[in-house]
Amino acid sequence: MSAPADFQHDAADGGTLRFSGNLSLRAIGDLADRLGSVEGPVRTLDMQGIDRLDTVGAWLVHRFARDHDARVVGLDSNQQLLFDHVAQADHPIATPARPLGPFAQLLAEIGEAVVQAFQTLYGLLGFMGATAVAAGRVIANPRRFRYHATVHRFEVVGVSALGIIGLMSFLIGIVIAQQGAVQLRQFGAEVFTINLVGRITLRELGILMTAIMVAGRSGSAFAAQLGTMKLTEEIDAMRTIGVSPMEALVLPRVLSAVLMLPLLGFYASLIGMIGGGLLCWIALDIPPITFVQRIREVVPITDLYVGLVKAPVFGAIIAMAGCYQGMQVEGDAEQVGTRTTTAVVQAIFLVIVLDAFFAVFFTEVGWN
Template sequence: MTATADFSADGDVIRFSGDLSLARLGSLPDRLDKVEGKVARVDLSGVDRIDTVGAYVVHRFAARHDAPVEGLEPDGKQLFDQVVQSDQQVAMRPSHGSGFTRVLGEVGEAVVVTGRTLLGLLGFLGATTLAFMSVIRHPRRFRFNSVVHEFETVGVAALGIVGLMSFLIGIVIAQQGAVQLRQFGAEVFTINLVGRLTLRELGVLMTAIMVAGRSGSAFAAQLGTMKLTEEIDAMRTIGVSPMEALVLPRTLAAIVLMPLLGFYASLIAIIGGGLLAWVSLGIPPVTFVARIREVVPITDLYVGLIKAPVFGAIIAIAGCFQGMQVEADAEQVGLRTTSAVVQGIFLVIVLDAFFAVFFTWVGWN
């Protein structure tokens, strides 16, 4: 039955009848908008069925004419009352304080979140260390196949992109250095710049950034997905430690392969710089290599090799930590993956600054 609205004889009572549901309302809302004059009351005793949309239409009409609504059965009355209660103007809470106060509050909140994250990372580092000590005490629990698989993921599969990046960085360093040194007639010192900068700093640092963006994000996404699908909970149920089975192989792979990748990146960067020096400056490769051996101290290589495993450990732990924090829904996987990359790169740069000060203090300039 199509819902209709009828007027009483005296014209001040509106009686509804029929099916007041969304599928049967038809043009009723438009016809109600055209009703003018005084309405004493709204009678719904003739209504066979009413849903939320119908109740809202009646409530809006009655509120506009300030008329009481009568005649509903108990179930319909309860639905109508809920619609009335829901149709309330939302009170917006005024903001207190100046813009500076709000900004200061947001900065304080960010500092608190950062502190909690660093504390969580520190605790996760401790848990990883305990898992490593446990595996040392029980060597049979060491998952050699998992570590080898992560070797391929972290190292072998990254050789192409790391090599290309390092080669181009070597060319850029040599080109920019030559342009500046040419003003003083000292183009030959481009070799010093390329050799020392790539072995000591940029080779390992750029490799760490690349590994953080590539492997650190993969660690977070993999563990986050396993957390959502409750695979990690299932591992705990059957007595398998997720730290030993998932986190430790990834961390060991990053620690072992970062020095190799860093050394590889430094060599490729030197090759790129040597190629640019040969083409642009006319310095033959034999002279370039001989000059590299003269001006680059062995301590620069030691500095890079010492920093690399620390960077690898930080990247792996940040990625695994963020992956283990995933909860609720799939959106968390993307958010935690982004956090893993940002935190990994940030911590690598902070540690690189610390190492620069430390090695200068010990005399490895």
Template structure:
């Protein structure tokens, strides 16, 4: 057992004994603060061991009194010198940044982060394509059961919510279109509006947004949780490719089912719009269907079916990419899931604009 740290007072001098360790200091710091007489010398020749806390107590008292420290061993002198060298005044001055520079800096950081994310997303897309090629070369590595399960999650389970959303959208389009066209006595053209906008744009676009919020977020959360629990690392350890086992089934399911869901959503929207036309504009269903066949070109259907698998691939790749980026703590799962939904919806809308320009250029209008 070490000795308790003590000190004795002599005229202008304090003599320390014992071990100046945290566990042995006791009330020594308080007693030193209570010393009223001036002290010019601190004798530490009878001090055994000393740690950083003990050295700081002695150094602080010596600095306060302006006293000289004597009797230190080589090791204790080195420790006291280190404590003294670390006792440097720190002056902080708030740096003023103008609002314009602060906003400009935040915009710059956002642009840099967006560029890095885009590069990472493109690299992840390339890795997904390579995994697909490997599975084509080795069909036995294709995980049929996992893909079928993703079919159910992405497609069958989403029929209810997508159908309800599409039905209400069809009613809203018909009602708003009829109100505006009534001013010109052209309510009959409400059928043109419903048929073309649902088959060409809103049916697939709203389905993609719904799938991004529902399935894209699920992909990111599932893979992110697997990253945190080190399941992905365990798969790599036993020789299983996470791209083939986790990413590819989800991507295939989204690509295959998006055209089906988009077509289903378009039909439900047309039904919803037809019911409102029947009720409010008194257009019989037979007339409604005949008018649709006259005014809606088959190219509108082709446009929707071409865009749908591209949107599905973007949603799946964005969700899986963000999920595979999770690391550190559980908070990252929520952050990456939100980022997956935002990125998927943003990319879907951007690609939809490019598709609109492309199809207009080739005459599919």
């Protein structure tokens, strides 16, 4: 039977520990405590005198050698193989983080959302700059402009949307007139329903609802189209053959949205006033000629200017948000759906924020 595990400390030659006996779990005893009490430098661990070595003994020797930056010598081939496996397994294990409390978790989620929002805003601003640079290159060299792609986007963004935008605007005009008439009837002022319909549709709701509809219809399509092209590496192939994706894909979409939003917004405002006038004719006995004459009297031309100024800005924001999110797709097909949803939410949010800004701005300049 082999002797229990032991060692001798030889301070010569920078310090050597000479192990002997049985370095296994059964006979290791208090070896770990005695190794912890070793004082002075140790540069070499001599294992020639050991009879047996198991995983526990190899771990103790390895840990001591690691802590003292010492080298291990004297192991036979089998012992060296075991020692090497133990050394390879010595790596830190990540302990799971302590779960946060409800309040701390809420703060963490809010902070993460704020950081992500600023990162998205930063990326969107950079994308706007890249679009402006691409537009400058096209202006400097008009032959690079994609006429056919732009005209096709005119049809997709504008002509194909006339039906749904007209129906939506017509129904909204009816709702505004009906609700306004109900409230104004309490004061005997049903005639002012015409003022309400005319000003709110031409100044605010016509272009705002059109922008929201275009964001959900065309902005999502832009994100899905570019995202799919990014996923199938078509955009990378375009760059390889020297075609700029910003000029070939992004610029026609942005230009079509910028040019079509004023037309769609004006169209939506007219249809909304027609819906409101129809309800006034049916419910309030206000004939169409009176409705039109009253509209001309109470709706200033500045309301039309306000809508036409906001429309191109909304169109640019919607198109850039959709194209930007589409160009960010990477990984798998799930990203296409995620980015498409993000594009719609982002575009609608920015449109509403800008609409609030325009409302304050035009009031300050006297267009109210």
